[in-house]
Amino acid sequence: MGTIPSETIEQIAAANDIVEVIGSYFPLKRAGANFKALCPFHQEKTPSFMVSPTRQTFHCFGCSAGGSVFRFVMDYEHIDFPSAVRKLAARAGITAVEKSRGYGADDxxxxxxxxxxxxxxxxxxxxxxxxxxxxxxxxxxxxxxxxxxxxxxxxxxxxxxxxxxxxxxxxxxxxxxxxxxxxxxxxxxxxxxxxxxxxxxxxxxxxxxxxxxxxxxxxxxxxxxxxxxxxxxxxxxxxxxxxxxxxxxxxxxLNSPETGLFRKGSVLFGLDKTKRALIEANCAVVCEGQLDLISLFESGITNVVAPQGTAFTESQARILKRFVNEVVLCFDADTAGQKAAERSLDALLQNDLIVRMAKMPVGEDPDSLVRREGKEAFERRIAGARDFFDYWIERETANIDLASFGAKIQLARRLAETISRVRDPLMRGEVISKVSARLGVPAQDFQALVSRQRGTEPFLARDHPPERDATGVMAPAPRHDISMLCVLALRDETARDFLRQQNWREILANVPDGEPLVRILESDLRPGDAASLNAFMVTLSPADERLVSSWLLQKVPANAGAMVEKWWLGIRQAVLRRQLSVATNQIKLPELSTGDIINLQKQILDLQEQLHELSQPAGAADN
The missing domain is CATH 3.90.980.10 (DNA primase, catalytic core, N-terminal domain)
Structure with a gap:
């Protein structure tokens, strides 16, 4: 894959006003120079989500979510950075051309x-x-x-x-x-x-x-x-x-065949319209057909998706896990529908999704039911959906003579094979208890049977913790003077120019938490250009981007020029004092050569002289 040039990112950022973009998802209210709303990334009663039209950034003071217009689209839509760039580019009528790199660029x-x-x-x-x-x-x-x-x-x-x-x-x-x-x-x-x-x-x-x-x-x-x-x-x-x-x-x-655009097993019908509702409900209602989905959506049940086929694939389940933790299957009551539900189970369990099964009357589907019964009745059907394993255990044992030891053993092995694919240990233990009780076998014996089945899996496939979403985690702020210099370097052109004229790389190399200021000063951002700030922010980690978004909403001191000199002087003095302390302690060490002692004495005198010069008012801005 290629890379998207920074000038293209700036162009796209400049063409997408963040207030208009966020306002297209939910209403914003003016609050002085900014806009505010209830945060979409956490539950709250008092608005703490702020959008700055001047800086073209957003920040929530409740959960610390924040960043550029690209970060908002990424977090709200649950998409990656290139997809967010393409979406905003399309919104502005801009072609986001990626630069090819390395061999095969022509291809x-x-x-x-x-x-x-x-x-x-x-x-x-x-x-x-x-x-x-x-x-x-x-x-x-x-x-x-x-x-x-x-x-x-x-x-x-x-x-x-x-x-x-x-x-x-x-x-x-x-x-x-x-x-x-x-x-x-x-x-x-x-x-x-x-x-x-x-x-x-x-x-x-x-x-x-x-x-x-x-x-x-x-x-x-x-x-x-x-x-x-x-x-x-x-x-x-x-x-x-x-x-x-x-x-x-x-x-x-009849579906389109697989093409350069379309991989049947990697697409969920309706996801482009329903993903926000999926996130808010933390539950996906899954139906078989497009008309089923459209009818449910139009009735007001909007947390719906449909696989491109009769059963879930691993890729589709992985995509769905980005949005929800629970799935309710609403497949037809006929044999084909029930088989599709069972074939979907493995992929859903492999992605640690809780699965429930809504009962569909014979001859009915979600489309016909929601039209005949209405939205509220269908929602009650979803709320009353059984745990998939309760349904599955009942179905598997319905036609088995549990009095026959041979039949019971065969069934136990078959059930153990499926349960072994449940990755979550708590869910697996619950299902083992249910099955062992239904079969009338000791739980520890059935547990051993499941463990033997799990022993056939590759080690790396077992009990992997799910990937965690970093939304809301903000990088720790550096100490106050560094934070204030970061604010000024981001917000004030004069302050930024002053800092860049100093010997900042050498000095900040001796400041433990000076890395954020280094990143800001070595970038090409322009404080007065919101698009330039957005282009800088997309180079940061999500946690650092949230920290920067909080700085961009802080007030800049009226006397920024004097303040930047004062804070920078304090940092230089602290670095010199630390170096002087180290040299003073080193000269006390035994077994130093005469040459080492002379060099340390020169270093101490030089450091003392620099500190004396910096203490003079006229030398406050000297390098």
């Missing part, structure tokens, strides 16, 4: 250009499919179907639902007319190319061959309601299409 550049073309193609395709459904005559049957399913025009617009006409080359013809070539259309997965053996134009002129090549391609999606699949920053990367009318031998749902 990286080609991959980047292909990705941009495919994203553009998918965005335009989503718009074309959507207009077919909303505006065009070709979408009449699709609109009737949507009305029958209770999907309103407003809902279709919010989710950019669309319709792919029932023709072999409707989309392909439109896309080629927009300038897209067959190679990119094929790479997108929206168009398929027939096998060469199917083509009748293997010979002939170049023109004839090109014509035959165009004719050999055909639309992947035909006669289907189209659901755009987005990544977690809202870019369309794939589609799922549902047949209007079931056809023998045809799949009811």
């Amino acid at each position: 990286e550049e080609r991959q980047r250009e292909l990705r941009e073309r495919l994203l553009k193609l998918h965005a335009e395709a989503a718009k074309w499919f959507h207009e077919n459904l909303i505006k065009r005559e070709v979408g009449d049957a699709a609109r009737k179907y949507m009305r029958a399913r209770g999907i309103t025009v407003e809902t279709a617009k919010r989710w950019q639902l669309g319709y792919a006409p029932d023709g072999w080359d409707a989309f392909g013809s439109w896309a080629r007319g927009r300038g897209y070539n067959v190679r990119d259309l094929t790479a997108s997965g929206l168009v398929k190319v027939k096998d060469e053996s199917d083509s009748t134009a293997s010979e002939g002129s170049g023109t004839a061959q090109r014509t035959a090549h165009a004719k050999a391609s055909y639309d992947r999606f035909r006669g289907r309601i189209m659901f755009p699949i987005c990544n977690d920053v809202g870019e369309v990367i794939a589609f799922s299409g549902r047949l209007l009318e079931d056809e023998q031998g045809a799949a009811k749902y």
